[in-house]
Amino acid sequence: MSSRRSRSRQSSGASRISDDQIADLVSRLQQLIPEIRNRRSDKVSASKVLQETCNYIRSLHREVDDLSDRLSELLESTDSDSAQAAIIRSLLM
């Protein structure tokens, strides 16, 4: 019974409800992405937000990769025990 009701809701009224939900979520995404947040304009289109989101995630992935490269080179160049100890020490201070 309830499944029939939800299926009919899906085709008509649900689209309005989910549009509002989506708009709210998109505005929250806007806050999170530095590109858009710094531009200080209230009206950014959904597709623009999505595009910037994808670019931002890609750049974060790239940065994790670069940092992993950098760290592996650093740990390689010095004795691993002392490097780890030095890193941990500098973190706790």
Add this chain to the structure above:
Amino acid sequence: MKARMQNSSSSAALLKQEFLKKWINGLQTYTNTKKEMTILDRKNAIKLSADIAIASTRNFSTNWSRAVMADVSKNVDGSSKIVTEKILGRKETCIIKCSKNIMRKSRLLAHRRRAIRRTIGRTSVKAASAIAKELVKKRTRVLKRLVPGGKQMNEICLIKETLDYIASLQVQVDVMRNIANAADHQCLDSTERSLL
């Protein structure tokens, strides 16, 4: 507003500490199990430990973190399994295996949902709003590829997961960057000392 910001900054700090602890744990496990590592091995170890660590800070409460864990357990060789167990504990590693079945089931459900939606008719009027919708759909498809586990989510779930995923990635990048900078300084200091 200020209280909320303070709360979020202190919870972000806690998250960073948790990520850091788990990441270093995983790294130490790697260096204990594999004495000889090439630079590439080391880099993959660093990256893998970081990914496992940041996903585990979510405690299996988000789809993306479960998807990351499922991927890790798929491409597992002996040492990454040990790292996962070290960070999560043996019980949770078994949960990962169960979550693979959950992912399979949700994939079937999503497939069925998509089939139902396709049978509800579509009009082909190319109004400006329709073009905008196409663009949104296209970008959503790209986003689905970027967020782990995204292919099985509907739009609302996808955006919610993206919010959490981006916040976690920011924590991961922040901590890794701080460590890399600190390590840089340390190396410079020690080389200066050795030159004196």
